[in-house]
Amino acid sequence: MTKRPISILIVDDEPIVRESLQNWFREENYLVDVAASGKEALDKLTRQTWDLFLLDIKMPGMDGLELQRKIKQIHPSATIIIMTAYASVETAVEAMKQGAYDYLVKPFDPDDLERIVHKAVEHAQLLSENRQLRDKIEEMSRFHQIIGQSASMRRVLEQVSLVAASDTTVLIRGESGTGKELIARAIHANSARRYMPIVIVNCGALAEGVLESELFGHEKGAFTGAQYRRKGKFEMADGGTLFLDEIGDISLKTQVDLLRVLEDKTIYRVGGNTPIPVDFRLVAATNKNLEALVAEQKFREDLYYRLNVFSIALPPLRERREDIPLLAEHFLRQFAQNMNKPIHGFATDAMHMLCQYDWPGNVRELQNAIERAVLVCKGSTIEPSDLPFQVNNGPSPVPGQSLADMERHHILRVLQQTGWNISQSARLLGIDRVTLYNKIKRYHLRREPT
Amino acid sequence: MTEPTDLPRIILVPVGSVNPRLLEFLILTLPDTFKMPCTLGPPLLDVSQAYSLVRQQYYSTELLARLLTLNQHATTKILGVTEVDLFIPILTFVFGEAQLNGPAAIISAHRLRQSFYGLPEDEALLLERCQKEALHELGHTFGLVHCQSFECVMHRSHSVEQVDLKRNSFCPMCAQTLAHNRLTLR
């Protein structure tokens, strides 16, 4: 594992202090960034973070103490060194009480500066290693959480362990909320790249220009507002895995760029002309029909083949209903613990409702439903009234009593259960597909919009 | 001067009054390491502008800025040599200052003298320390950052003990980077 350079943010309102500290840290081979005010620092923090913070106590507007509090709210384990003039040492001591790692009195003795910074860096590294370890454990246990008992999920997990060990590009397909990101994480966590980062980009959420600089990074001055050089996701994923979610949403231009990166394994930052070699494993995901997009010429065929080397199809939740109780219990435990509520399980009819419902939003919808149920639940078990939807339960109300009425109703239920998967429904009904088609026509059955 | 001025070279500039033996020693030894000629430039005698009454020291960045105005060629490195005590606002003192990847650097002999620490003067030791600091600061102008190897002249030194610990040469890694970066000077 290569040690990445330590990054430091210096916040001081005096330009001369920022500049000379920036020089000092650059000579020490740190990645340095500066901010002239607490506000500027917080703005930057919404976009990236640093291993170490050097904050001046006395600044107009937001002072160092307040800034420290805000940084700690965002990153409770941030390593912070307070800078202070001799006169305000008491404030520095106050900052220490509030969790600053150490303080330096201006002007610094060069030896003190070196000693304190190196101690703080070691501390930050230790914390970050611990954090990585914790994330790792979480990631591993996530893999186990995915394990449903249904045959279809077992097949998915077999595919995951099969492909994880190789460096093959993987395309994960499935409806929204089926857990494509968890599968990507599982592939990463079970690969040789597991000690390196997995970088996640939701391509659908970003405008084209933003996506480009997000992926490729940019050089200082590449465009208005690009005040500093910034690494893109390709570079951040170096050595690890890059997960591009909603790949079906990227523009044709970005498709060309991505194809080039996959072929050359080299990138150029926006506004830069130095080729930067990158080594990442690509996992992409989509809820779209890529073949249809290729046919409509909205998705490049060559990129499609590049991505579709190994594909994993995640079944929607309604096709693996036997996993619903497992998942529901898991989410219940999780949310009950988070919200500190003594809820031990589901009333029988509540669980029945969960198993009957079609879950168009899949696992994510189930998770949200349980979260809400835990929130509104007043007793020690989740009751049907705690659930956000109403599913027919009890004896099915059959409209009419003729054999044909019953057949019609039964076929409709099976179709709904399988999400109108004709082959699967026919199998369940014990008839062939043509017969099923004929019956659908005869009974005028239609798929209800969900 | 017989050599063309646009060839890479180091110009030594005395800042304030400087012991000539120190300058002679540097002019003699620097070309060995940097493989380029080292000549004596016109002295910068008036340093009063850089003096801080509060600190009773000289502001090193200010002196660096004045050295920069002397540099006419992109391939020239200017090394200021002074005996006054240098500081930058954020630090109590500096042995020297350099522009990373830039044309100018400055070193001070002030805190490299044994007498500064109440010890008997030792000229040989002083010359050796000055040479190390000159190599170090010039190293920065060639784009070198601090080196982890404690014997390498690019190792950080914020005290004389640290200066004495390291050798007056670049480790193989730094030497390689230096050679590479020197080639990019045209």
Ligand SMILES: [Zn+2]
């Ligand atoms: Zn240095």
Ligand SMILES: [Zn+2]
């Ligand atoms: Zn070295």
